[in-house]
Amino acid sequence: MKRLCLIAVTALLLPGLASAEELTGTLKKIKESGTISIGNRESSVPFSYLDDAGKPIGFAMDICAAVADAVKAKLGLEKLDVKYTAVTSSTRIPLIANGTIDLECGSTTNNAERQKQVSFTNTHYLTASAFVSKKANNLTKIDDLKGKTVVSTAGTTNMKQLVEANAARNLGINVLSAKDHAAAFLMVETDRADAFVMDDVLLASLAASSKDPAAYQLSTEAFSKPEPYGIMIPKDDPAFKAVVDQATADLYKSPKMTDLYNKWFLSPIPPKNLNLNVPMSAALKKAFANPTDSPDPAAY
Template sequence: MRLRRLVPVLLAGLAALPASAQELTGTLKKIKDTGAITLGYRDSSVPFSYLDGDQKPVGYAMDICYKVVDAVKAHLKLDKLETKLNPVTSATRIPLIANGTVDLECGSTTNNVDRQKQVAFTNTHFLTASRFVAKKASNVTKFDDLKGKTVVSTSGTTNIRQINEYNTANKLGLTILPAKDHAEAFLMVETGRAVAFVMDDVLLASLAAGSKEPDAYVISKDAISKPEPYGIMLRKDDAPFKKVVDDATAAFYRSPEGKTTYDKWFTKPIPPRNINLNLPMDEALKKAFATPSDSPDPAMY
């Protein structure tokens, strides 16, 4: 009987131990053992994750990931933590997270139900919708104007699936070309190989703002998606690591620094060309920052 009474006491004592005294598993153990954390970055997803004039990865999502790195370092009580940077593309980002090469994917990745079967996401840091960019001279401003024309979208993205589904459902007779990345897709519109590039509106705004003739382009008013959440990707079924990441991002978004960081990348000139996206934070994102969520459901926002 005495031993039976002691068991709950011992279990309670173990639960009260600090994280460093408990046995680490998954990503936290990997980081502690190697003394390094690996961030995946994109080379042209302005302003989330891209290369600046010195070919250094910078951006809004990168800033958020560095806040997470600080939190992981503090959680593991490490004196120093090496941050490794690994390039990813639309096609490689999920496999590189899943196979352990990359610990956090710092980009412009839509959090949806299908992807949550393969990876996890932390709290939403942006909301976007799927629209198109075209040259004003082409006289297309809505999706129905694209009937029978050639459009492009980036391979491996939610957007290329959406435009294929929209094309079929509305019998538009589109020719839909896949591009390896956003830069290549925009170039196809720039050079006339495609009339429009279908992508998340914020990425289209950044590509147009950074082009040789920003005033030559128009972004469609109508969208083929509801507002969709972007999140930092991490490995699935790794609850201890996810808790550290979720706590860090929630605290950051609720703090004044969260809004300041947003404004830094969306309402002020950004490197390397000092373009300004002029995209102030909307009410939906303000709500998402006040009540952080990793939900993939657009209706939650």
């Protein structure tokens, strides 16, 4: 009888034991530590930035909160602590690659080159690379930057596009780099640079939150086709990616996504109650209805 009872108890426990043993990679790390590590940006408005209290907030941060909830449910955890780590354009990929952070929640372009080092979940925004400058300088097209001093943020695709356009068009631009978007915009604001090359929506938010929004304008010519933003996750971790992909797909296809978008792009946002007034594009609506992690701009 004792042996039969032992066999019965063992049989009941085996599914749980097998489940625990099957966990690998990021899910195993999160399960064992009870913590999910999220990389946040400090000035990527409205995707990931700090409020007046220094708390990370934004459109991408809300998406990552939904992902964290899905991971918590998947692992059957009663509690899941969230650890935030501030990242920059230069540090975000290394910190994902070395396992310091599990998710990078911001405004990171998903492209084939980056997919050699990291993976991405479904696209949460589409943006094109443009430049912002002071209206008084009358700079609207890329060729207008000839002989000018132009800044971009270090470690971004925008910097690469600027350098390539400078060489291809023989513009003789003095290219400068900044550690983050806020620092780059400040260089334009203080006339240390004539223009700042970055994703159009980020430029719009920086100009809108400046001391004199009316003094700035975005270029009418872009350096690129609309490119996808994605939440960055570790490479070669299919189990974790499956959970994140399912969580984002469920969110994007639900009515909640319209409310979430309106909250950050069509409503006053903290800390200055600015309204970016950027309606959802037809391409982004399509991407939400049919979630994809494709890095190819042509897919959208």
